[in-house]
Amino acid sequence: MADTSRTIAQALAAVDAEIADACREAGRARADVTLIAVSKTFGAEAIEAAIAAGQRVFGENRVQETKGKWPALREKHAGLELHLIGPLQSNKAKEAVALFDAIHSVDRTSLCEALAKEIARQGRRPLLFVEINTGAEEQKAGVLPEQADAFLAQCRDTYGLEIAGLMCIPPLDQAPAPHFALTAKIAARNGLKLLSMGMSADFATAIQFGATHVRVGSAIFGARH
Numbered sequence: 001m002a003d004t005s006r007t008i009a010q011a012l013a014a015v016d017a018e019i020a021d022a023c024r025e026a027g028r029a030r031a032d033v034t035l036i037a038v039s040k041t042f043g044a045e046a047i048e049a050a051i052a053a054g055q056r057v058f059g060e061n062r063v064q065e066t067k068g069k070w071p072a073l074r075e076k077h078a079g080l081e082l083h084l085i086g087p088l089q090s091n092k093a094k095e096a097v098a099l100f101d102a103i104h105s106v107d108r109t110s111l112c113e114a115l116a117k118e119i120a121r122q123g124r125r126p127l128l129f130v131e132i133n134t135g136a137e138e139q140k141a142g143v144l145p146e147q148a149d150a151f152l153a154q155c156r157d158t159y160g161l162e163i164a165g166l167m168c169i170p171p172l173d174q175a176p177a178p179h180f181a182l183t184a185k186i187a188a189r190n191g192l193k194l195l196s197m198g199m200s201a202d203f204a205t206a207i208q209f210g211a212t213h214v215r216v217g218s219a220i221f222g223a224r225h
């Protein structure tokens with residue numbers, strides 16, 4: 001356990017230093033970039049090590065896994081912030097609104113409707129990101145770039161949802177920069193301030209293109225099994 005804790009603390013410090021470097025190079029303030037430590041598949045011991053090292057913002061991709069792992073951690077540690085970064089089924093909107101402080105995967109009207117209902121009912125307001133499928137990949141979630149403006153208008157006008165920003169996951173086999181640039185452009189023309197982009201392999205590039213939230217898993221916790 002001591003070894004795991006030390007490794008995670010060191011990895012976090014290295015990622016943090018790389019974020020600081022990228023901010024400096026981009027002429028941005030370090031405080032404008034939030035590191036989301038993606039703890040999916042990792043247990044409480046690894047998460048405790050990150051918390052002990054000062055990390056407070058975490059990302060998970062499944063409602064079910066989060067329900068099992070996080071209530072106890074939340075009870076033990078004040079000030080934790082939990083982000084849902086994976087796809088969300090409409091029938092899990094109720095649990096997602098209750099569990100998460102941010103949802104990065106808003107991408108269809110049925111989900112908007114379910115989220116709007118739960119936000120009103122629970123009086124909780126998670127930060128909402130619309131996911132953009134910048135590579136127009138068939139198997140991937142997200143709104144197509146050419147449909148983004150209309151979808152964002154619908155979120156606001158039809159469902160009364162306040163969208164804070166955009167999220168993207170570039171195709172694995174392509175350079176990420178054009179996808180980050182496209183996402184930033186769509187956000188800018190729609191007046192959205194937050195950009196969730198960049199993972200272990202490319203968060204420094206994402207910061208160059210304006211990322212405000214980087215989602216980093218394996219660079220902190222190690223390879224997932």
Ligand SMILES: *Cc1c(COP(=O)(O)O)cnc(C)c1O
Pocket residue numbers: 038040061085086169198199200201215216217218219
């Ligand atoms: C797993 C995951 C990440 C983290 O990926 P790493 O390459 O391990 O940093 C980021 N974003 C999403 C949406 C993920 O599912």
